Amino acid sequence: MDIKRVKYNLYWLFCQFELITCSYLMEPWEKVLFYTFNSAVVVMLLYTAYIFFAVHLGTAFQSFLHLLGNQHENTVSVVK
């Protein structure tokens, strides 16, 4: 029962998207084009966001570690 409601709600949301962006009026090949373009844009946005956050968090974490454990790294490099 719950699955049905969730599916109906998702279908309804999809209908709203179709109505607002006029893809309700498009022929099938136009819809394919439009959805491909939209999904490509969304995927690229997500990937950029992921990269941004990953790199940013990574460098923040590293500089944090650097502040704490500065001595260890120095001795390692001198021995080399």
Added chain:
Amino acid sequence: QKNGVSNGTVYKKTFIEHFEQAPMYVAVLTFLGFGVGTIFGYLRDFMRAWGLEKRSVAAEREQQKDFVPLYQDFENFYTRNLYLRIRDNWNRPICSVPGPQFDLMERVTDDYNWTFRFTGRTIKNVINMGSYNYLGFAETDPNALKTVGKELQKYGTGVCSTRQEMGTLDKHVELENLVAKFLGVEDAMVFGMGFATNSMNIPALVGKGCLILSDELNHTSLVLGARLSGATIRIFKHNDMQCLEKLLRDAIIYGQPRSRRAWRKIIILVEGIYSMEGSIVRLPEIVSLKRKYKAYLYLDEAHSIGAVGPTGRGVVEYFSMSPDDVDVLMGTFTKSFGAAGGYIAGKKDLVDFLRTHSHSAVYATSMCPPVAEQIIRAMKCLMGLDGTTQGLQRVRQLGKNTRYFRRRLHEMGFIVYGNDDSPVVPLLLYMPGKIGAFARRMLDKNIGVVVVGFPATPITESRARFCVSAAHTREMLDTVLNALDELGDFLQLKYSRYSKSAHPELYEETRFEFED
């Protein structure tokens, strides 16, 4: 009671009009929809121009390709790419009388609205919310049409002449006397076509050197008549009396543009009920302005004659004014009387002048006798001259239906424009995708509606226009309202921010008793 309302004492009853604006996100999403549509329109045009797609669109011939392009302006672009996609919601052929219910011919398209074909089936008993049938006189009841049948057998159908040659029948004289009596004026003249009444008679009344002050949202027939006359036209904002007064004052102070002479005459063109907004003209204020600045008033009562007023005599009676206040009363018989044609009424001098000088009288065929008889019987019914109170009952039923329909729509939360007493009910849809979806789904539920989009309305305010009729029963209106409720929830059309509770009966209990 409101404070600070200018000219508030001129109205003898409250004048409530709604023009609510939708929230900002609606406008943004509408433009987004149009943007996507435009981009795909350019894509399709590109594909058609480069031969990647073969469709029969209007294009110039090969020899004319080097000339100035014919089909590149926005209106053609819009028609080709946006209107075409939802074209199946307009021009639907009907095959029965347009009463409160009618039959539609079923129509399918195989190639996305470029061509249509009829399957041969008819969709029966579709509830009619689009026809201008305000008093329900579009009927096929044999008792009602007895006299019309008799006149058809006596006169036939064709008149075969113009009014000034041999086309004036005794039926026309009888009809004109009846119209004059109905409206309470001295004389009237009837014409065969309502649109032609406006466009052919305004040039006879005004000419060069005259000034026409016309409302922003006037009908095309008035605009065409004004342009054909050659007079100077100035537009005032819809129903805005301050704007009109300013224009009148400027006209009288500054006169004609270069010679600064006084205008030969100043005429104000307004309509009784505006069919796209459902708003009623502010007649008392216009009449007081006209008297103060000595201008003439031309009132087009196409949608209001028979539909408003306690006995159906139009906006003049609705505001309890006398018909002598308006110089030229014009109206049509198409909407409330179930016939075709128009009339112009007023003082005898005016009508005698029009009988000799109107283009329609000289060149256009006069009204055909069975149609004239239909108007005579409808008018006699309205005035009570046929011995029954059926006419008055119809007017009252229309008033009740209008108020009920509008009240329920407001309660449900739709944005509805116009005056509370006008039987034309525009329901705002805004987004282009919803226009097509709304009309198609309503037809699936067996309800026929008229949706209106860009060239007839502003580009962001597309709407569905309902015309309430006295012939609609309470059950039909309830069916339509329930369908609208469902569809409004599914398509998210309930934009109003001022709606009352939709189910007030749940909250009737206002006193709570303490239980021991």
